Amino acid sequence: MTDPVAQPAGPTGAEAEFIPVPSGQPVVLQDVIWNAPGPEGLAVRFRFVAPQIARDSGSVAYEVAAGDIVHLCQTYALPRLADFGPQPTQIIISLSDKALPFGESAPEATQFFESFSHQDGHCIWEMF
Template identity: 40%
Template structure:
């Protein structure tokens, strides 16, 4: 299944169901610990083999050489985007939560200013929404941008920050991204 504008209504309906909101998806505002407001505009679920990377605190020099081989996650083709399967929970895979933060990258909204928001969003928004809908991903990516960007598209004018997390025991563990 590809991500396109024609898929948006179906994805928006699923997103509203995931978050348990009755109103339009655009109304889902989240107040971040940094003091900024974010608007959730997209959730992308990928059912694929996990792409575990070392934890953020791992020294790359301590990794065995084969861990840095040609089969790195960035060299792999993109995973297929999939909607939840009817009749059963999804196990494994990757969940991407994509949010807009107005003024991101500007004064008071540099990466350093919003960095603590990523773990909070993973723990407080992503995991509860996924759990409530029977999804058990192995990874979550939180993406903040200053504008909506179509999934998989590039926008050189957009400011985008990403953080990845491995899910272990119901907790978000920051990954070297």
């Protein structure tokens, strides 16, 4: 297996394109990490920045953000899987209140992660 590949999302900040989610919070794709082993085999990670989940100043709690994560898997990640070569067994969706380098610890950041398998065009939530 080759090393994981990060595919940058493009512009961030004011010029970034917001991805619609049920909560209405502003969400931007940070990057996609593919060709990386996960706990259940080959995984693709869609990493999003969602400033409103910030623990001290945010207005979106996990219970609300969880609906956004499912929505992002179903409507954003799933349709793009064919763009990444071999089909992953696992889709990981993460929200962070700020852009972070992949794999680095950031205790000050608020981050939510959920893992999904996929079957018949549907994301299926899997417990981490």
